[in-house]
Amino acid sequence: MEAEDLAAALVGLPVFAGLNERELGRVVEAARRRELDKDDTLFEQGDPPEAFFLLLSGRLKVGQVTPEGRHVIVRYIGPREMAGCVAVCGGLSYPGTAVAVEDSWVLAWSRMAVARLTERYPIIALNVMRIMGSRMQELQQRLREMQTERVERRIAHALARLAGQAGRRSESGVEIDFPLSRQDLAEMTGTTLHTVSRTLSAWEGQGILDLGRQRVTIVKPHAVVAIAGDLGDAA
Amino acid sequence: MEAEDLAAALVGLPVFAGLNERELGRVVEAARRRELDKDDTLFEQGDPPEAFFLLLSGRLKVGQVTPEGRHVIVRYIGPREMAGCVAVCGGLSYPGTAVAVEDSWVLAWSRMAVARLTERYPIIALNVMRIMGSRMQELQQRLREMQTERVERRIAHALARLAGQAGRRSESGVEIDFPLSRQDLAEMTGTTLHTVSRTLSAWEGQGILDLGRQRVTIVKPHAVVAIAGDLGDAA
DNA sequence: CGGAGTTTTGAAGGACGTCAACATCTGTGG
DNA sequence: CCACAGATGTTGACGTCCTTCAAAACTCCG
Numbered sequence: 001m002e003a004e005d006l007a008a009a010l011v012g013l014p015v016f017a018g019l020n021e022r023e024l025g026r027v028v029e030a031a032r033r034r035e036l037d038k039d040d041t042l043f044e045q046g047d048p049p050e051a052f053f054l055l056l057s058g059r060l061k062v063g064q065v066t067p068e069g070r071h072v073i074v075r076y077i078g079p080r081e082m083a084g085c086v087a088v089c090g091g092l093s094y095p096g097t098a099v100a101v102e103d104s105w106v107l108a109w110s111r112m113a114v115a116r117l118t119e120r121y122p123i124i125a126l127n128v129m130r131i132m133g134s135r136m137q138e139l140q141q142r143l144r145e146m147q148t149e150r151v152e153r154r155i156a157h158a159l160a161r162l163a164g165q166a167g168r169r170s171e172s173g174v175e176i177d178f179p180l181s182r183q184d185l186a187e188m189t190g191t192t193l194h195t196v197s198r199t200l201s202a203w204e205g206q207g208i209l210d211l212g213r214q215r216v217t218i219v220k221p222h223a224v225v226a227i228a229g230d231l232g233d234a235a
Numbered sequence: 236m237e238a239e240d241l242a243a244a245l246v247g248l249p250v251f252a253g254l255n256e257r258e259l260g261r262v263v264e265a266a267r268r269r270e271l272d273k274d275d276t277l278f279e280q281g282d283p284p285e286a287f288f289l290l291l292s293g294r295l296k297v298g299q300v301t302p303e304g305r306h307v308i309v310r311y312i313g314p315r316e317m318a319g320c321v322a323v324c325g326g327l328s329y330p331g332t333a334v335a336v337e338d339s340w341v342l343a344w345s346r347m348a349v350a351r352l353t354e355r356y357p358i359i360a361l362n363v364m365r366i367m368g369s370r371m372q373e374l375q376q377r378l379r380e381m382q383t384e385r386v387e388r389r390i391a392h393a394l395a396r397l398a399g400q401a402g403r404r405s406e407s408g409v410e411i412d413f414p415l416s417r418q419d420l421a422e423m424t425g426t427t428l429h430t431v432s433r434t435l436s437a438w439e440g441q442g443i444l445d446l447g448r449q450r451v452t453i454v455k456p457h458a459v460v461a462i463a464g465d466l467g468d469a470a
Numbered sequence: 471c472g473g474a475g476t477t478t479t480g481a482a483g484g485a486c487g488t489c490a491a492c493a494t495c496t497g498t499g500g
Numbered sequence: 501c502c503a504c505a506g507a508t509g510t511t512g513a514c515g516t517c518c519t520t521c522a523a524a525a526c527t528c529c530g
Contacts, residue, residue, distance in 0.1 A: 003503075007384065009459045027381075064375070064379055066379060066383050068383070070382075072377060072378075072379050072383060074378075085368075086371050086375075087368075087371060088368065089364045089365050089367065089368030090364070090365030090368050091368055091369070091372060095371075095372050095377075096395045101379050113237050118361060122360065123359040123365055124355035125357065125361050126353065126360050128364055129315065129324045129325070129360055129364055130325030130364055131325075132364065132368070133320075133321045133322075133324030133325050133326055133367070133369045134325065134326070134373060136321050136330075136367065136370065136374065137321060137326060137330050139371065139374045139375065140299070140309055140330055140331075140374065141320075141376050142378060143307075143374065143377060143381065144299055146303060146378065146381040146382060146425060147305075147307050147381060147422075147424075148301050148303070148305045148307060150426070150486095151246065151485080151514065152485095154460050155449065168494070181507095181508065181509085182508075182510095183508080183509095187382075189382075190381060190383070191380030191486075191487085192486080192487060192488080193508090193509080194486090194487075194488085194509095194510085194511085195485095195486060195487075197509060197510060197511085198486095198510080198511080201495075201509095201510070201511085211509095213494080213495060213496080213507095213508065214508080218413065226287030235303055243508055286479085298477065309512080311525080360477090378479060385518095386517080386518070416476065417476075417478095418476080418477095418479090425524095426518075426519085427519060428476090428477080429477095429478085429479090429518090429519075429520085430478060430518060430519075432476095432479085433478080433479080436478070437478090438521080446477090447527095448475095448476065448477075448526085448528075449476075471526075471530100472529105472530095473528105473529095473530095474503090474527105474528095474529095475519085475527085475528085475529105476509090476525105476526080476528095477519100477524105477525080477526070478523105478524085478525070478526085479522105479523090479524085479525095479529090480521105480522085480524105480525105481520105481521085481522085482519105482520085482521080482522105483519085483520080483521095484516105484517105484518095484519080484520090485516105485517095485518090485519090486515105486516090486517090486518100487501105487514105487515090487516085487517090488513105488514085488515080488516095489512105489513085489514085489515100489523100490511100490512085490513085490514105490530095491510100491512090492507100492509100492510080492511085492512105493509080493510070494507100494508080494509070494510090495506105495507085495508070495509090495516105496505105496506090496507080496508090497504105497505095497506090498504090498505085499502105499503090499505105500501105500502090500504100500505090
């Protein structure tokens with residue numbers, strides 16, 4: 001990919017909204033490109049934040065490990081999304097570990113480059129502020145779900161969110177477009193892989209889902225939304 | 236309180252770090268002061284975000300209500316802390332409702348004033364970015380707790396956090412310095428007031444706490460931290 | 471003193487985690 | 501090409517943490 005193409009890829013991104021083409025070119029020049037193979041680690045929980053990333057292609061999984069060794073998935077990051085922004089915004093370390101769940105390409109700006117860019121183009125700081133605001137709303141919503149909702153609903157919510165982020169229309173419905181295990185879903189929703197397995201199996205029995213190894217296809221999206229929403233059953 | 240005193244009150248605040256006294260004066264001039272009586276509402280969930288606030292004195296409770304009518308407390312805000320920042324940072328509405336739990340004073344900047352100030356003093360945007368970064372870390376930590384920890388520990392965590400934010404040394408220990416009901420603690424930790432009552436009573440029996448109506452005093456802070464940390468019992 | 475809000479405590483039931491065993495799939499190497 | 505190991509997924513039984521339901525005691529305030 002050439003520099004011009006990269007700049008083109010940045011057009012329309014909320015982070016760089018308000019910059020013209022030439023300015024985008026400058027921004028791209030300050031970045032390094034980096035390729036990640038599946039299962040490669042981009043940054044590790046606790047590391048000093050050296051860079052801020054933008055995902056060009058592929059998909060990342062950001063997770064945390066508790067002192068007791070329990071794994072939690074904070075979020076998945078798709079193409080044209082940022083990663084590492086929390087840490088670079090003044091954090092002392094990355095709060096989580098980012099791993100590629102597919103082969104991926106990222107753009108990386110060093111901490112210094114970020115400082116220079118935000119100084120030169122203050123609008124970037126405003127854009128980041130806006131994006132972090134919406135991420136905080138998202139986090140607050142998940143926190144509320146965790147506090148008030150049953151496991152079944154939380155799983156439905158997670159599936160609905162994933163379908164929105166990474167859903168691909170297939171012949172039988174909407175397929176989550178990256179390898180997603182029962183364990184992953186459990187770590188997203190604060191439950192166990194057993195409960196996830198049971199729940200998904202039940203839904204498959206009702207024709208709502210089509211399941212495979214590390215693969216979920218939503219056959220009846222409306223049913224999933226209904227479960228996530230407020231209806232207890234959705235036959 | 237006079238304008239000069241207000242400017243003095245702003246010195247040392249992370250939001251306005253990097254501004255000199257004269258600039259702080261300008262910032263103060265752009266704000267309106269507002270008094271809140273106990274139980275007054277500062278802003279309501281869903282309202283369009285009209286202003287951004289800084290708490291001068293007193294204490295606010297930010298909560299959300301789910302579509303099903305369950306209440307969740309997002310956070311408490313103490314003196315010198317910001318409120319409404321998520322919404323003003325590009326949100327379409329306030330994500331929660333802010334209510335004064337004590338008589339309070341706030342400084343309020345209208346949305347337009349915020350836009351003018353961040354344009355004139357870009358460092359403010361950078362500061363806000365930093366603050367939001369640390370708040371996001373805090374939120375992620377709570378989310379992790381909700382997913383991995385038992386109720387008992389979550390309550391201990393909540394108490395430890397509150398003691399840090401609003402603890403006042405009294406003769407018998409550290410007292411949470413504002414009215415805090417069992418229901419409030421339940422809404423912070425995702426449980427019921429019954430479970431909170433039972434848990435706190437047990438701890439009082441062990442001499443860890445001293446309880447009253449809407450009042451909690453931590454007699455043995457180390458025991459609370461131990462429960463929150465990793466030890467199952469703390470006699 | 472009355473009444474509303476808060477707190478305590480008991481009992482019963484259920485949602486979900488834990489433990490255990492087995493099935494299935496994938497990739498690797500002989 | 502097949503066998504095997506390791507990862508992943510399924511399912512059942514059981515226990516328990518916690519919610520739900522219920523009732524009573526307590527505290528503050530007018």
